[in-house]
Amino acid sequence: MTETVKTNSFELTAAQVSEIVTHAKASAPNECCGLFAGQANKIQKVYALRNSEQSPTNYTIDSRDQLRAFRDAEELGLEIISCFHSHVKSAAYPSPTDVRLAFDPEWVYAIVSLQSSEPDLRAFHIVGEQISEVDIVVTPD
Amino acid sequence: MPTVKIPTSFRDFANGEATVESDGRSIAEIVDGIRRQYPKFYEQLTDDNGNLSPFVNVYLNDDDIRYLDKLNTRVSPQDVISILPAVAGG
Numbered sequence: 001m002t003e004t005v006k007t008n009s010f011e012l013t014a015a016q017v018s019e020i021v022t023h024a025k026a027s028a029p030n031e032c033c034g035l036f037a038g039q040a041n042k043i044q045k046v047y048a049l050r051n052s053e054q055s056p057t058n059y060t061i062d063s064r065d066q067l068r069a070f071r072d073a074e075e076l077g078l079e080i081i082s083c084f085h086s087h088v089k090s091a092a093y094p095s096p097t098d099v100r101l102a103f104d105p106e107w108v109y110a111i112v113s114l115q116s117s118e119p120d121l122r123a124f125h126i127v128g129e130q131i132s133e134v135d136i137v138v139t140p141d
Numbered sequence: 142m143p144t145v146k147i148p149t150s151f152r153d154f155a156n157g158e159a160t161v162e163s164d165g166r167s168i169a170e171i172v173d174g175i176r177r178q179y180p181k182f183y184e185q186l187t188d189d190n191g192n193l194s195p196f197v198n199v200y201l202n203d204d205d206i207r208y209l210d211k212l213n214t215r216v217s218p219q220d221v222i223s224i225l226p227a228v229a230g231g
Contacts, residue, residue: 035228053229060229063198063205070148070225079149083228097231103196104150104226 009135010082010108010123011042017138021119023048024086024112033059033085035066036110037073044078051085058097059085082123084110091115092122094131102126108134143171143216146223147182154182163222168199169212171222186224198225 012020024032030051037045047069050062061083073080087095092113094102102109105127113120125132142162147155155161156179163174172193176183188194192212199206200223206214216222 031231033228058229058231060227063200063207063225063227064203066198066225066228067200067203067205067223070223085230095231101196101229101231107150109230 009041009137010110011137011139013043013139013141015141016043016046017121017136019046019048020084020110020112020121024114024119027051027086028088028114029056030054031056031059031086031088032112033061034083035061035069035073035080036082036084036108037069037076037078037080039078039081041108043082045073045076046084047072056088081106082108082110084112087111087113087115089115092120094124094126099126099129099131110136142218143220143222145171145175146221148225150226151182151185151224154185155179165216167212167216168201168206168214168222171216172212196227196229198227199223200225 023034033051034049035047036043049065051059052062053060070080092111094109108123109126110123121136123134123136125134142164145161145163147159163171165171165174172186186194186197201209201214202221
């Protein structure tokens, strides 16, 4: 049984939100995925990466893309602190698979839903079976 | 001795270390060295049968070892092994 509790916040610029939505739409009908680099809860770089599963219902970040992103972040003095993916035909809420495969309670797991005409971007901490929603604060570019 | 880079998500299992050195001539030997030095980290890397977990990516320099010779991939002393959590969901 999962429960949802809202905690803290997560900062993205309007351009970063646009980048995520653009990646989601370009990847449809398959799920998109990517990583965020930053410090604390402020995202400084978005990595739009390949979904090696090429699936409308699952994603795995391409392992080579992932290594490149980690190295790039390291060179910039940043840290990979969270990830995102899309839900093409379901809500922006962690699926049972998302919960099962969440590996770091410190990470924020962002999900953009394309099920409605207006994309819906939400973010969560996943700790065991507990899902906690994180407010996304969109700042000017 | 080959260097093993550990991401933040796994450092709690390796006494907080960002890099460790592990002697070995193959990825299997490196992983066995990790088992002896950091048993909790080893548990994150392997399944109950000692096989590499599908939920981690292991790289020799720039290459995912799944595309090389997996655990039998040969390692030289100057090589860098990076270990990252596989990021996946549905």
